[in-house]
Amino acid sequence: MTSNIRYTLLNLLLIVALYACSSSEKTSGDGSNRLKDATSPYLIGHADNPVDWYEWGEEALEKARKENKPLIISIGYASCHWCHVMEEETFMDTAVARYMNEHFVSIKVDREERPDLDEIYLNAAQLINGEGGWPLNAFALPSGKPFYAGTYFTTKQWLGMLQNIHDAYQNDFEKIRQQSENLTAEIVKIQSGTQENLEGQVHQKDLLEGLKDSLIQGYDRQFGGVKGAPKFPMPLHWEFLLQQAYLDKDKQVASAVEHTLDQMAAAGIYDQLGGGFCRYATDRAWDVPHFEKMLYDNGMLVSLYAHAFQYSQMESYRQVLEETLRWVAREMTHAEGGFYSSKNADSEGEEGKFYVWDRKAIEEALTAEEYAVLSQYYDLQIPGKGEHGRIILAKKKAVKPGRLEGNTLVESAKTKLFNLRSKRIHPSTDDKILTSWNALMMKGYIDAYMAMGTRAYLDAALKNAEFIEKNMRTTGGGLYRNYRKGKAGHQGFLDDYAYLADAYLSLYQATFDIQWLHKAEALVEQLDAYFADDASPFYRFAPVQKTSLVESVPLADQVLPSPNAVVARVKHQLGELLYKENYILEAAEMMKAMIPRMQQGGSFYSSWAYLANMQYRGLHAVAIVGDDAPVLQGQLQRHYLPTAIFAGGATENLPLLESKYHKGQTVIYVCKNKICKRPTTEVSDALGILLFNNY
Structure with a gap:
């Protein structure tokens, strides 16, 4: 951030701090505003506010331009504790509402429906304050360009903020405008995927060793996980380290992963009675959680525990999987197979009371x-x-x-x-269904099925895929972002396409039903059409045809995996299965462009590191052909094989399977770089090749 931005922001913060208390009164909110027609439970929860809320769209922006009023963009999500606190204490206050309605155009955003908007204003808050979170409250010009952003405010603080920003907007607009330009320029740098002074290359082996060492240095040897508090599960870190431990036969790294998983499963962050993980723990020992449960966390953690079970065969991991998936089936699943987004932290107005x-x-x-x-x-x-x-x-x-x-x-x-x-009275459920998060849970179910062979898990994944195909497809065959109560809306983003393609690729490997492989490839072709950037090997987050205030090219992992990393991994694997060299080359080009970034910030690139191991060590393509392919497939997939991909069935319907059918036999081919070892009918022989030749 430039010194000019810091200076201006400091002045604004000092002005806000001088605010004197104003009178206010509460309202019962008997009326309702335009949010009553929203699809998001979070937005609907603000429908009885006296604030004249808009959803993001041209109506609100045009009103701001016409009346020359600054925007308030208030962002949150349904299971956010402090979002509820601010809604009840501040946005139900009539004095606050009158001031907002008179001097601002106020917009409510569900961050889960509009991650593109959330990223912009979250970056603004982080640039200004060094941190961000939710509720996220940003102030912007009528164009949408932010000039200030923060998180939770008390009613007194908020009303003081409103009054001083209104005064500055009226009497010192040029300073506000310049601050907005400077702040937006910094956000563009962050979101564009560009970075200065990225020079030099490193051998992938050295890069991966460096990333492993960096993550292990941050490992909490007493309680597992990453050192410090609050403590997030960070499943992407442990997925890469488990893969690295397997490939290097490194028992110390494997022990760090297992210790972390053991500590989480034993602590308060895990629901010891009902299954499922909370979003994070407030303490170093994982014992005091923030009680909201997110679908995406649990989808990725199911995959992680399934892989750890394959690796170690520890029965405690089986129990975690069974309990967590019982919770998903019991509380988080739509009758037709979609998965809900989250469980609230609060019940009866109190966090964790349930x-x-x-x-x-x-x-x-x-x-x-x-x-x-x-x-x-x-x-x-x-x-x-x-x-x-x-x-x-x-x-x-x-x-x-x-x-x-x-x-x-x-x-x-x-x-x-x-x-x-x-x-007891249960916490509320955010029952909107998001394509990307559903894909992560679908993949979790598939991974659990592969690890344990429980048919109900595969059935749940198939039912979810059918739900998405029925309800989340646009008339042109693209993807919607969200669905609730019979209505889908919002055009899909890159993560929706990337995560779903990845889940469908896993679904093909679990079933050998060729339709899922074709659907995965079709999604890759669509994201090439919708999100590609001709000047870069990477993909934009929002569709090319969708106008955006600031373009985003998501390269680093956040809590969720980098969509670009997932695209690259899917392309690499599809290239191996379909003999499409262009996919393999495109994935390699993406990785080559990432290496300098990975050298500078390894902890944010675990998804890329996972792919780098596939490319550097080589991906095994396992072909199983014959009538008993599902039986041998299941036996092989009980094992942890993180650099293998599977294809097969009773017919030769893929280039990888051509000329491999033997009448009356089911045979296994282990191939690498299109060169296959001698076929075998024994799972043990195939495992011997895979386990021995993993470099």
Whole structure:
């Protein structure tokens, strides 16, 4: 950020700090505003505000231009605790609403429906304050260019902010305009994918070793995960490190991954009764979660635990998978197979109330014997770390993974507590269905099926794919972003296409049903048409034909994997299966352009590192041909093989499968660079080739 931006922002912050208290009053919100017709539960939750909210669109922007008023862009999501607090305390306040309605044009945005807008204003907040979050509240010119942004404000702070920004807009507009130009220029640099002084190349082996070492240096050796607090699961980090441990036969790195997974599964961040992971923990030991549960976190964590189960065969990972997927099926699944977005952190106006316990309630619910045994494994005797000192169920740190599994008294105690908890008022569900997040959970189900062979998991993935094909396709065959109550809306973004192509590629490998491979390829062709940049090997986040205030080229991993990294991995794998050299070359070109960035910020490029291992070590293409292909396929896929891709069936319907059918036999070919080893009918022989030749 330039010094001029810092100076101007400092002045604005000082002005806001001088604000004196104004009178206000609450309203019951008997009326409703135009958000009542929105598709987002988050927006609908603001429909009874006295604020004259708009959704993002030309109507709001034109009003701001015509009346020369600054925009307020307020962004959040349905399971966001502090979003609800600000809505109830501030946006229901009539004095606040009158001032907003008179002097501003106010826009509400669901960050999950419009990640393109969220990225712009989140970057503005991070440039100004060094951090961002939600609720995210930005002030912008009628063009949409931001000049200030922050997160949560009390009612007093917010009204003071409004008054001082209005005064500055009226009396010092040139300074506001220049600040907006400078801030937008900085955002363009961040989102364009360009970076200065990126020179030099490094051998991929050295690059991968460096990334591994960087992540291990940040590893918390006591509690697992990344050092410090708050603590996020970061599944992309551990996926890369597990892959690296397998390829290098590095037991120390594997131990770091397993320790992290064990600690998370034992702690309060994991719902010990109902399954599923919360978004993050506020403490270093994972015990005090922020209680919202996000679909995308759980989709990626299901994949991670499935891969860890394949690698280690630890039964505790099987339990995590089974419990988490039971929760998804029970609470997060639409009748027709779509997956909902999130569970709120709050119930009855209090964060975590659904999940925490009083010790007396636990004692009364259990027999003396059940309580005695449960207290050997869980911290029930000490005051809890939750709100008002209540207990958050977490296993004692000395309890070894897997020790509880099969203990009938522990299981009966947990069942009683789960049934008792089920009678409480549940946190609300954000029941909108997002294509990209559904693809991550679909892939999680597929990975769990491959790891354990549970047919119900594959059925859930197939039903989800059918839901998407029926409800999330545009008339032109593209993708919608979101769906709720029979209505789809918002044109899909790059992550919708990339993640779904990746999920369909996995669905093909699990079923050998060629339609899913064709659908994955079609999505790649569509994203080439909609998102490609002729001047770059990378893809824009928003469709080319969709006008955007600031173009975004997402290269780094955030909580979600870089869509560009996912595109590159899918192209590389499709190229190997379909013998399409152009896909392989395009993926290689993307990786080549990424290497300098990866050298400078390895912790943000785990998805790229995962692909780099496939390219550097070489991808094994495993062809299984014959009537018993599904049987041998299942036996092979129980193993952790992160640099292998599968094709097969009873017919030679792919270039990789041509001339490989042997009547009366089912044979396995392990191929690399289109050169195949001698065919075998034994899974053990194929595994021997894969495990021996993994460099």
